[in-house]
Amino acid sequence: MPRCSKYRKIDSRKVLAQNYTDKHAICSMKNLELKAKCSSLESVRRQLVNIKAEYRETVEQIDTYFNAPKGRVKLREIDGGKAYLVYYERPYGAESRFSTYQMWDIPSPGAFKEIMSTVLGMKVIVEKLRELWLYGDTRIHLDRVANLGEFVELETVIRSQTEREAWREHQRVRDAIGILEGDLIAGSYSDLFSELYK
Secondary structure (H helix, E strand, C coil): CCECHHHCCCCHHHHHCCCCCCCCCEEEEEEEEEEEECCCHHHHHHHHHHCCCEEEEEEEEEEEEECCCCCEEEEEEECCCCEEEEEEECCCCCCCEEEEEEEEECCCHHHHHHHHHHHCCEEEEEEEEEEEEEECCEEEEEEEECCCEEEEEEEEECCCCCHHHHHHHHHHHHHHHCCCHHHECCCCHHHHHHHHHC
């Protein structure tokens, strides 16, 4: 069950849309995730409209990944304004898999980035344009990642439903937008950059 103490009385869609505006709010959640290469984001958009998914927003994101002894740690800056620290653990594999993550609002991202870079060391910076759609408890990300290409991510948030129900919804969206086995990505964007420039 997700724990997001400062948002318990807020509509869950606001949490899903990343409206973590209360200073230093902490949120801990569980997802069922999938990432895949995409040859046509326009085709995916048409399928999302067909299943009545809801378009929410398009934002520019800069993710600064830091070296971490466990899991992944990144500072996410959105449209040059709000920022938050994300720590998550997710198995490596080219299939749908469960992940857990925690998020903290960061009021001074520039200074925070300097501190984290000094303490942990900076791994890679990922810049992308992200289009967010919602279908039930599933977030659909249509990403244009600088120097990498176009991708689709599915994140089905585990809230009041069971894991089996989450799997069913997740698979429904995957089938609707036509994600193929050969397009699946095992790691994160940071992993793709590491492989590209190693």
